[in-house]
Amino acid sequence: MKLRVGVVGLGTVGRGVVKLFADSNNRLNQGLSLQAVSARDRERDRGVDLSGVRWFDDPLTLAAEPSIDVVVELIGGAEGPARRVVETALARGAHVVTANKALLALHGAALADIAEQSRAKLLFEAAVGGGVPMVKALKDSLAGCRATALAGILNGTCNYILTEMEASGRSFGEVLAEAQRFGYAEADPTMDVGGFDAAHKLAILASIAFGVRPDFEHVRVEGIERVTLTDIRLAGKLGYRIKLIAKASRTEGGVEMHVRPALLAFDHPLANVGGSLNALVVDADPVGQLTFLGRGAGEGPTAASVASDLMELAAGRAGPAFGRPLAELASAPRATPAERGRYYVRLLVADRPGVVASVSERLAHEGISIESFLQMPAPSAAAVPIVLTTQACPRAAVEKASMAIENLDVALEPPYVLPVEESGLRLVR
Ligand SMILES: NC(=O)c1ccc[n+]([C@@H]2O[C@H](COP(=O)([O-])OP(=O)(O)OC[C@H]3O[C@@H](n4cnc5c(N)ncnc54)[C@H](OP(=O)(O)O)[C@@H]3O)[C@@H](O)[C@H]2O)c1
Incomplete structure (x- = not known):
């Protein structure tokens, strides 16, 4: 029997999902059928044919409807109706597909727990990277x-x-x-x-x-x-x-x-x-x-990711929400970021003799060597933008030097520090 799907939210992504169901050649229709939808405004023309699909004014009623096997949550937001819809559907054992990254980032573990208790599946390919798997x-x-x-x-x-x-x-x-x-x-x-x-x-x-x-x-x-x-x-x-x-x-x-x-x-x-x-x-x-x-976004790409989750459910292939059962997910100790790397520092300083020497001195005091130094044409006679990059050093040292520079009476705004990401993914040390 086909899995019966209810879509909650008919905005950009919801409309895209309904369009995929409307394409009879889409493989989505082999194992699933769109049975119900919900949004705030029933009268709004959404450019999709909703005849033959049951309308729910209240998304929670759809989420609780026993004839719906899969609830697709496309309202958005970490709290409010989106969260209640997902909790309600999972708690009664219905599978949930969502594109809601805020909800998952803040309540993902709690939702995975509800899903495991009721043996429902929670899938969210569309929540990250839109159409990119x-x-x-x-x-x-x-x-x-x-x-x-x-x-x-x-x-x-x-x-x-x-x-x-x-x-x-x-x-x-x-x-x-x-x-x-x-x-x-x-x-x-x-x-x-x-x-x-x-x-x-x-x-x-x-x-x-x-x-x-x-x-x-x-x-x-x-x-x-x-x-x-x-x-x-x-x-x-x-x-x-x-x-x-x-x-x-x-x-x-x-x-x-x-x-x-x-x-x-x-x-x-x-x-x-x-x-x-x-x-x-x-x-x-x-x-x-x-x-x-x-x-990473848009109606078509994001709906395609929702469709891939739906087909995974129809094929009975879906596993735990975050790849492992909740009990196996560690509450990881957070790394204390003892970061080291090269940094870009932008300064706006008063145009006075000795300014560059004062800045260099504050950097040298923290053991920071300058790699390159650029002085820009001044936007006004009184203010000179200076940009420098450092050689590899601890981030803590750059932050300390920045504070010292900010306290100089020639500093016209707080220094702006950006890290230089080295090619390759290793943490810069
Ligand atoms: N847009 C993207 O490209 C994209 C990409 C990746 C992920 N996402 C995620 O996908 C989700 C949906 O995004 P979207 O861009 O499609 O949002 P959207 O265009 O703002 O659509 C939201 C839909 O939810 C409905 N809605 C809002 N409150 C409701 C309520 N209380 N009861 C019933 N329906 C309600 C709205 O109804 P009305 O239409 O009647 O107002 C609308 O149809 C979000 O979690 C978003 O972060 C979006």
Whole structure:
């Protein structure tokens, strides 16, 4: 018998899933049938034929409906109706397919627990990387490997903004406003540009890759709001491109996860991922380094990932939510980030004799050697932008030196520090 599917949420992704069901040639229709849908506004024309499909005004009623075998949650949000729908469906033993990264990053372990208790399956390929099969790659294709590190470009909005700033020479604010006009960025862009969306996705991937519980709270997050055109241009002059990188590594102390803008040499595997594309590089023994690249959002790609989860259910192939039973997922000790590497430091200082010497002195005091030094044309007679890169040193030393520089009376704004990501995935030490 075919699995009976109910789709909750008929926005961008929900509509895409209904369209796939409407294509009688799609293999989705061999093992599954769309029986029910729910959204807020029944009258809205969604450009899809919903005749013959049962409508539910209340998504919770659909989630509780015993004739539905699989609930597809496409409302979004870590709390509210999306969370209640998923909990309700799993608790009664219905399988759940969702694209909701925020929900999984914050409540993934609790939801996997409910699923295990009722022998239901919880699948979420669409939650990370849109149409790029990152979850299944880690969960299934690399099941026999030991992942050591992963790094990705997991937020298309940030990547689009940084790519456009570089290509068009426009500021962060101008490109963001344009992205909002075109619908690439939300009216409230905080989740994207603040790095939180990428951090949700990283917490999910790290859980599967390293066999730990999803743990969003321990991802160190820094967004792209402070990246200026000057940074992008100067990084370019020095041979680097700035990207928002989500990275997780297995270290001696546990699992280290962070999202932050970083300088990537032009030959880094993620440096040439442009526009709204997503990419993931995984380092795993014994397979080595693998790269996944493609469209990380949008109706078609994301719906295709939902469809692949549905077919996995229909084929009876679905395993535990995060690749291992919950009891086998470690509450990993968090790595204390004793990080070491090269750093880019941007300063804005008063145009006075001896300024460069004062800055160099503060760096030298922390044992930091300067690798390159660029002084830019001053935007005003009084303020001079200076950019330098350091040789490899502890991050703690750069932070200490930055504080000392900030306290100089010639410093006009706090120094902006970005790490240089070395090619290859090993943690810089
Ligand atoms: N868009 C993408 O490219 C993309 C990519 C990857 C993952 N995702 C994830 O996929 C999920 C859905 O995203 P989306 O872009 O499709 O969202 P969306 O376009 O905003 O659609 C949300 C849908 O949920 C419905 N909804 C909201 N509150 C509801 C409620 N209380 N009861 C019933 N229905 C409710 C809305 O109903 P109305 O239409 O009646 O207002 C709408 O149909 C999110 O978790 C998102 O993070 C999206």
